[in-house]
Amino acid sequence: MILDDFIAFNTNGLYCRYADFYLDPQQPVSNAVISHAHADHAVSGNINVYTTPATYAFMQLRYGKGAAKTSRMAAYHSPFTVGDVQITFIPAGHMPGSAQVLMEYKGTRYLYTGDYKLQPDATCEPYQFVKADVLITESTFADPGTAHPNPVAEIKKLNDIKINILLGAYSLGKSQRLIRMINEHAPQKKILVHHRIMPVNAIYQKMGFELGDHQVYGRKLMKTQEEWVYIVPPFTFESYIRATGVKRLFASGWKNLQVNSQDTLFISDHADWNDIIKTIEQTGPQQIWTLHGNGTHLKNYFNNRIFVKLLN
Structure with missing residues (x-):
């Protein structure tokens, strides 16, 4: 009953x-x-x-x-x-x-x-x-009316962006999924990660979830245009609202979190x-x-x- x-x-x-x-x-x-x-x-x-x-x-x-x-x-x-x-x-x-x-x-x-x-x-x-x-x-x-797009197709959009990318994502879950998918589907990109995300990545690695190549952010690296993707948590993303020389994207299933009308990244968990x-x-x-x-x-x-x- x-x-x-x-x-x-x-x-x-x-x-x-x-x-x-x-x-x-x-x-x-x-x-x-x-x-x-x-x-x-x-x-x-x-x-x-x-x-x-x-x-x-x-x-x-x-x-x-x-x-x-x-x-x-x-x-x-x-x-x-x-x-x-x-x-x-x-x-x-x-x-x-x-x-x-x-x-x-x-x-x-x-x-x-x-x-x-x-x-x-x-x-x-x-x-x-x-x-x-x-x-x-x-x-x-x-x-x-809600149908999430194919996440692989979304990640592949990054291949068409030839300047550095500032990619906002939640530190736990979303960031690690993005690192793995970028390595698989946009392999020419070089991934930088905010220092607060790295301890989470370490737990993933310990549990056997391989993320692929990435390194902790360094200021000098982003000054070169080498197709860097810098993954940052939301609070850091908002603090870089006036960042120049980068394409700003926020990875989310929510339309209101898409900050760039020309380049969206709809990836939902x-x-x-x-x-x-x-x-x-x-x-x-x-x-x-x-x-x-x-x-x-x-x-x-x-x-x-x-x-x-x-x-x-």
């Missing part, structure tokens, strides 16, 4: 009262199940955290001792229990260690996707489909409309609960063929 209140929002985030834990809480809590290490899903200061090993490694890098008082790490497909709920981490394809959270309680399977994507990505574990009675899906791009529909078809849920976006389009699309509940 599906419990309508199996998870629900309160002031700290998404809570399972049947086992006293939160999924990606927004405030520090006693028991937190963390889907992945991005800051909007993994806050510091929790007492107990349940994560994949990769997620906790990134949290330690970012938060140090504040990552959690106690960590309980589980590999993919290795069930563990919190209270009376059995939990299994399933690859989500968003970044290394990102996990869907399969929760089984009294014979019913609830699957929380966290952030996920189906597009191929050599810098993380690929998304894996799993059956569930309830699919709790992110709906960031759950709009029939989330599922678009078609991939969300495919995930629903492969998961085969009786109900869909939506998060992190507008679930109205899904509700209209399924038109009572599958019950859709908007959690936010």
